[in-house]
Amino acid sequence: MDQPFDASVYVRAPIINIANGVTLANALVAACPEAAPENVGKACTKLKAAAEAGQKALTARRRENGALTEEDSRVLDREADGSFGALRMRLVAYSMLPAERFPGARRAGELVKELFGDDGLAFLTAEYSVQNTVMASIVEHIQEANLQGEIDALAGPEFLQQIGNVLPRYDTMVRDKLQKEVTATSNLAAVVRAIQFAIVSYATKVAGMADEDDPATIEAVRKALRPLDAHREGAARRAQGGAKVDTTSGAPAVPAVPPATEAGAEGAGEPSAPV
Structure with missing residues (x-):
């Protein structure tokens, strides 16, 4: 018998850095159900925008630390x-x-x-x-x-x-x-926070599509949120094998933020960023 669907796990933001946060957001956007309700579609659009902003921030960071400056x-x-x-x-x-x-x-x-x-x-x-x-x-x-x-x-x-x-x-x-390192890290952390909020907002709305009396809806939700499950499973495996510093992202991983409310999700563009 399948495990009962637990929507509560999707109100916790994943621990991400700028690089894997963009990857996760894009994967969730790609897995968005085609016939999703309007609120899910809007959340997906915001998630896509957060991923694009993250990609631009990462590109800008690499340009600032480019070959000419380092040389x-x-x-x-x-x-x-x-x-x-x-x-x-x-x-x-x-x-x-x-x-x-x-x-x-x-x-x-x-x-x-x-x-x-x-x-x-x-x-x-x-x-x-x-x-x-x-x-x-x-x-x-x-x-x-x-x-x-x-x-x-x-x-x-x-x-x-x-x-x-x-x-x-x-x-x-x-x-x-x-x-430059302090400023860029702070700026990237703010972008990561925005991606986290966008992921939580989107995931909770997708989870809201599940109807315990309709197995098809639960299967659709699980499929849509599978990238998030895979991300957490991968993080758990890495934690068991020993934590490693990610040197490819240009910024440290940002801890998960508290569960987002609807109001918090709407204000995701202005999160508080750790230094």
């Missing part, structure tokens, strides 16, 4: 890497001279240790924000310890001049990237 960041990163690497190599090279003939060799070795520590240039392989912090701390130490004169005498003034040029630009790049 510019990589070029600046390589310049910063080379600048700090060159200073260290210059001091290391000087420290290799015979100390009895070149008294500055011993001091050059001390400066290598003082500025770069045991990890050397490992910080240059860290993410942009971490590298920016370490580079700034090195420059700050040079200033506070009044080391510029010594370094200029041992390595030449060009090295600190170059670092003084590249570091402010690198810091601006990192701040811009972080600000």
Whole structure:
């Protein structure tokens, strides 16, 4: 005997991100019954519009983080890497001279240790924000310890001049990237919320088509909402296998919102978005 139809499961919004939310919404639209009542048709139209808005938001996000911007960041990163690497190599090279003939060799070795520590240039392989912090701390130490004169005498003034040029630009790049990331994530979360509300509004209206005395209507409803069931089943399987971070969507998954009322469904275009 078939399980009784439980409409209550469709008043809970699915946990989605922008990418799989658009996919789920489009699947539900495609499965919409042909002879659906007017209220279902309107909800389906709104769901389709929410999916289209989500697709446009995702496309815009990828365009903002496009190849040109990322290439510019990589070029600046390589310049910063080379600048700090060159200073260290210059001091290391000087420290290799015979100390009895070149008294500055011993001091050059001390400066290598003082500025770069045991990890050397490992910080240059860290993410942009971490590298920016370490580079700034090195420059700050040079200033506070009044080391510029010594370094200029041992390595030449060009090295600190170059670092003084590249570091402010690198810091601006990192701040811009972080600000764009926060803004874009917040914006995408709002779009995801709108998709969630549209899905709940549509699903509850479709579920309302079910008549427990008419098995054909229940079968039609189950068929129409099968994409939503499949999404939840897939999420459950992934949860059992261990949670994974989705790196393809451009935004983190948004937790399910509380059950939507009719009024809440109508106001889905202005949901509150988590950061």
